Amino acid sequence: MFDLQGDSLTKRFGSFTAVRDVSFEVPSGSFFSILGPSGCGKTTLMRMIAGFEEPTSGDIRIKGTSVVGTPPNKRNVKMVFQHLALFPMMNIGENIAYGLKCRGENKVDIRRKVGEVLDRIGLPGVEEKQVSQLSGGQKQRIAIARCMVLEPDVLLLDEPLGALDLKLREHMKIELKQLQHQFDTTFLYITHDQSEALVMSDNVAVMKSGRFEQIGPPEQLYHAPQTAFVAGFVGDSNRFEGRLSARAGDEARVTLDAGGEMVARLGQEGLSDGAAVSVFVRPEAISAHATRGAAAADMVAVEGTVDSLLFNGANSRLLVKLDDGTQIESSHTTGAGAGARFAPGDRVTLTWAVADGLCFAAEGGA
Amino acid sequence: MARSDAGKLSLILLMTPFLMWIVLLIILPQIGIGYLSFQEKVGPRQYVFGVGNYVEFLSEPIYWNTLLRTAWMSILVTILALMIGFPVAYYIAKIARKRSRAALFLLCLIPLWVSDLVRAFGWIVLLRETGVISGALQSVGLIGGPVELLYNDITVVIGLVYTVVLFMIVPLVSTLEGMDNSLLEAGYNLGGTRFTVFRMIVVPYAMPGIVAGCIIVFMLTAGSYLTPILLGGKNSMWFTEQIYTQFITRYNWESGSTFGVLLLLFTSAVVWLGLRLTGQNLASTVAKE
Ligand SMILES: Nc1ncnc2c1ncn2[C@@H]1O[C@H](COP(=O)(O)OP(=O)(O)OP(=O)(O)O)[C@@H](O)[C@H]1O
Ligand SMILES: [Mg+2]
Numbered sequence: 001m002f003d004l005q006g007d008s009l010t011k012r013f014g015s016f017t018a019v020r021d022v023s024f025e026v027p028s029g030s031f032f033s034i035l036g037p038s039g040c041g042k043t044t045l046m047r048m049i050a051g052f053e054e055p056t057s058g059d060i061r062i063k064g065t066s067v068v069g070t071p072p073n074k075r076n077v078k079m080v081f082q083h084l085a086l087f088p089m090m091n092i093g094e095n096i097a098y099g100l101k102c103r104g105e106n107k108v109d110i111r112r113k114v115g116e117v118l119d120r121i122g123l124p125g126v127e128e129k130q131v132s133q134l135s136g137g138q139k140q141r142i143a144i145a146r147c148m149v150l151e152p153d154v155l156l157l158d159e160p161l162g163a164l165d166l167k168l169r170e171h172m173k174i175e176l177k178q179l180q181h182q183f184d185t186t187f188l189y190i191t192h193d194q195s196e197a198l199v200m201s202d203n204v205a206v207m208k209s210g211r212f213e214q215i216g217p218p219e220q221l222y223h224a225p226q227t228a229f230v231a232g233f234v235g236d237s238n239r240f241e242g243r244l245s246a247r248a249g250d251e252a253r254v255t256l257d258a259g260g261e262m263v264a265r266l267g268q269e270g271l272s273d274g275a276a277v278s279v280f281v282r283p284e285a286i287s288a289h290a291t292r293g294a295a296a297a298d299m300v301a302v303e304g305t306v307d308s309l310l311f312n313g314a315n316s317r318l319l320v321k322l323d324d325g326t327q328i329e330s331s332h333t334t335g336a337g338a339g340a341r342f343a344p345g346d347r348v349t350l351t352w353a354v355a356d357g358l359c360f361a362a363e364g365g366a
Numbered sequence: 367m368a369r370s371d372a373g374k375l376s377l378i379l380l381m382t383p384f385l386m387w388i389v390l391l392i393i394l395p396q397i398g399i400g401y402l403s404f405q406e407k408v409g410p411r412q413y414v415f416g417v418g419n420y421v422e423f424l425s426e427p428i429y430w431n432t433l434l435r436t437a438w439m440s441i442l443v444t445i446l447a448l449m450i451g452f453p454v455a456y457y458i459a460k461i462a463r464k465r466s467r468a469a470l471f472l473l474c475l476i477p478l479w480v481s482d483l484v485r486a487f488g489w490i491v492l493l494r495e496t497g498v499i500s501g502a503l504q505s506v507g508l509i510g511g512p513v514e515l516l517y518n519d520i521t522v523v524i525g526l527v528y529t530v531v532l533f534m535i536v537p538l539v540s541t542l543e544g545m546d547n548s549l550l551e552a553g554y555n556l557g558g559t560r561f562t563v564f565r566m567i568v569v570p571y572a573m574p575g576i577v578a579g580c581i582i583v584f585m586l587t588a589g590s591y592l593t594p595i596l597l598g599g600k601n602s603m604w605f606t607e608q609i610y611t612q613f614i615t616r617y618n619w620e621s622g623s624t625f626g627v628l629l630l631l632f633t634s635a636v637v638w639l640g641l642r643l644t645g646q647n648l649a650s651t652v653a654k655e
Binding site for chain 2: 050051052071072073077078079081082083085087088089090098099101102103146147150
């Protein structure tokens with residue numbers, strides 16, 4: 001059963017197409033994210049679902065029923081706005097009670113439900129406080145409670161963590177996921193931050209210039225991207241530009257623009273020889289060696305000089321400048337028992353398995 | 367040390383003209399008028415201190431009736447100005463597109479370019495027996511003979527609303543402009559109808575502007591002189607006219623001062639009552655975070 005379905009949704013503003021032929025299905029009770037760079041049409045898509053914009057064409061179904069033409073206040077989807085939009089002239093209790101009052105529920109029920117939802121979000125007894133008396137993270141939870149008290153079919157969240165500072169953002173990521181479990185409601189989450197999308201979601205749609213590039217679980221997007229854009233946007237990657245010179249099975253031989261050759265796995269079908277391609281290699285797939293050994297047949301090896309070390313605990317990186325000038329990021333273990341340690345200026349050999357390099361048609365190119 | 371001296375100096379320089387203005391033009395004259403109002407005339411150039419002027423005011427129904435009438439009509443004008451000004455302000459602040467907003471606002475200010483007097487005469491040109499409207503109605507054949515549209519309460523109220531509505535629009539536009547559209551969208555999204563969103567979100571949000579606008583408009587109307595006299599003629603019975611008569615025609619400054627003090631006290635009382643009844647207070651209106 002799908003709580004929310006989009007069918008070839010398109011939205012044009014004049015001659016500009018903000019959302020282009022987007023289709024998706026969100027299963028009940030799941031956490032679905034839309035991930036894309038700024039201006040790709042995420043908010044426009046969400047506003048169509050909430051009913052603030054009419055789609056130019058296509059259909060939106062909530063619990064199987066089309067809602068195109070239904071006014072926003074008759075749709076059972078609630079929205080957490082980017083800047084939360086808590087009502088400043090009401091206290092917390094009144095903010096949460098607003099939707100219930102609109103529905104015409106009686107005072108006793110309203111009071112009970114407001115108390116219950118505040119308990120669930122872990123802020124019991126704040127009814128009488130003013131909005132300005134709460135911290136950023138608390139306001140966040142109130143904004144969610146204000147929607148959840150109405151038991152919506154789908155909760156829409158438009159970059160709700162954007163306004164928070166980094167530390168709180170990390171914390172709220174986990175909390176949001178827990179809240180979603182607790183309320184057992186379908187969440188549709190918009191973000192331009194890939195780590196938010198990867199951590200929280202059951203499914204992620206990667207969006208680019210109004211189109212969905214790929215929809216799938218986070219692991220799939222990370223390990224099996226289908227386009228160059230997804231490979232580059234989701235997670236960190238090293239990118240090599242070149243031209244496809246030969247293919248054998250699912251292996252591609254690429255002549256790099258910077259000189260040299262590289263073998264990588266074909267990430268997509270239908271590439272012809274001579275096409276402009278990009279090869280993506282994740283930093284954690286690369287290992288650095290101080291000595292030059294004979295490279296195994298299914299490994300790629302390149303040589304370079306250590307440029308700098310970026311220490312970040314388990315995520316530490318080694319920046320290596322190849323002899324042709326390309327810069328590469330490689331993972332770097334720095335624990336007590338770690339092997340070779342490097343200093344800037346050292347010569348290193350970087351190796352990775354051929355299957356860890358993914359070859360796609362270059363973006364923009366055919 | 368030098369810093370704080372400079373700070374003090376600039377504070378003094380800033381405050382002096384302001385304080386002089388308040389003291390010389392507002393406080394001193396009011397004290398003078400207050401003092402005069404307690405002077406009873408007992409003979410030529412002979413005065414004693416007493417409340418005789420106030421007793422005289424109360425014992426003459428025409429005086430306090432005029433004051434009450436002025437207050438009622440001012441309240442009516444304030445309500446009408448709010449009802450007309452709110453949609454206009456809402457349109458300018460929220461519906462009009464960014465570019466046309468400034469133009470619309472300027473358009474509202476244009477009447478201020480023309481003096482009060484000239485504007486009132488404009489109405490007279492339109493409304494008098496031989497005026498534009500009467501003539502037009504006759505030529506269309508809707509009425510048989512000329513009609514006098516001047517010198518009645520409706521005309522006075524219309525004229526006053528027209529003069530003061532701008533002072534309602536300006537504070538309303540500035541409060542409404544500060545309202546984030548997402549508040550309205552959240553209002554609809556959570557299930558509100560147009561009416562609930564208006565009543566529970568727009569009006570409470572605009573309340574400081576509404577209160578400020580109403581106070582300004584009420585005070586301006588109650589204290590206005592030209593419009594009621596020119597459009598209402600002898601029938602207007604506006605309290606400022608009584609004050610004028612006492613000061614200028616009768617040359618009875620003591621009585622005129624008494625009326626002045628009473629107008630100030632009475633309008634202040636009405637404003638205070640209005641604030642109490644709507645549960646607002648002046649501090650939250652003026653100093654909104
Ligand atoms: N009402 C509108 N009229 C015309 N163009 C619009 C309108 N709303 C959005 N757009 C355009 O549509 C495009 C997508 O906008 P949208 O707000 O959906 O982006 P977004 O993905 O949410 O970006 P961000 O991450 O910055 O919020 C933008 O280029 C924007 O200029
Ligand atoms: Mg957006």
